[in-house]
Amino acid sequence: MREIIRAEYSGFCFGVDRAVKEAFTVRKTKGRTFTLGPLIHNKDVTDKLEDSGVSTISEGEIGRLEKDDTVIIRTHGVTRAVYDGLKAMGVDIIDLTCPYVINIQKKVSEYHxxxxxxxxxGDGNHPEVVGINGWCDNSAYITPTGEVDIPLKRKVCVVSQTTEKQRNWLNLIMNIAKTSKEFVAFNTICKATEERQKSAEELSKEVDAMLVIGGKSSSNTKKLYELCRANCEKTYMVENAQELAGMINNFDGAVRVGVTAGASTPEWIIKEAVGLL
Known part of the structure; x- marks a missing residue:
């Protein structure tokens, strides 16, 4: 009989859970409501929001907003310029930026x-990093791995995308210390990310196969997959039960199957997928 073992920490984190609940609540009390970019990196959730009347618009579509509209700022946050632009338009702003991300924005602004x-x-193309960089006039040096290829002789302030790996953070600090004589470092990898990565990595060493559930564009889900794949060759990443159904044969012969899920993966998606195993 197959044993399904779920990682101790998986699924929605505090910031995502808060944002999703608030977004659905807002729609019940407001008129036209939009999220500026996908609220979270999970298509099933954004589809449900769309069905409830909460549409997604890009920053390039801000001009179509009207004064009485409500605009939800996604969990990843936005640049200062975008935020100030929305305020100037007079729209109703519901800021659901993750509190941990807001903290990074404030640190970056202060030290800049x-x-x-x-x-x-972090990933320079990820909306969280794009947003953070926008709080220091887009002047940040961004490294995805912790490698540094320019001399940093000024005073330096170091932060991290919330979903980064601890090993990359340690690599960055070591490299910064080689060239910078004065720097301050704020390890802004969030606790939920740390917990999910650690528990998934440990579990992947003990099972025959590993299932990672989460959105294809979710940074934290991709990191979970990479960590698990390093220990368990039969590691598979899916968005939902429908996708898993098309590859369920990959788990043939696996007696112990581990399961983890990204911080933007709701419980109902996890349960549907686990039910197929």
């Missing part, structure tokens, strides 16, 4: 104003 060179560990 003090003359520090900002260094961000």
């Amino acid at each position: 104003d003090k003359g520090y060179q900002i260094v961000i560990l």
Whole structure:
């Protein structure tokens, strides 16, 4: 008989859970409502929001907003310029930026104003990092792995995308210390990310196959997959039960199957997928 073992920490984190609940609540009390970009990186959730009347618009579509509209700022946050632009338009802003991301934005803004060179560990194309960089006039040096290929002789302030790997953070700090004589470092990898990565990595060493559930564009889900795949060759990443159904034969012969899910994966999606195993 197959044993299904779920990682101790998986699924919605605090910030995502708060944002999703609030987004559905807002729609019941407001008129035209939009999210500026996908609220979270999970298509099933954004589809449900769309069905409830909450549409997704891009930053390039801001001009179509009207004064009485409600605009929800996604969990990843936005640049200062975008935020100020929305305020100037007079629309109703519901800011659901993750509190941990807001903290990073504030740190970056503060130290940029003090003359520090900002260094961000993360994916420069990810909306969270794009947003953070926008709070220091888009002047940050961004590294996805912790490698640094320019001399950093000014005072340096170092932060991280919330979903980064601890090993990349340690690599960055080691490299910064080689060239910078004065730097401050804020390890802004969120606790939920740390917990999910650690529990998934440990579980992947003990099972025959590993299932990682989450959106294809979710940074934290991809990191979980990479960590698990390093320990368990039969590691598979799916968005939902429908996708898993098309590849369920990959789990043939696996007696112990581990399951984890990204911080933007709701419980109902996890349960549907696990039910197929």
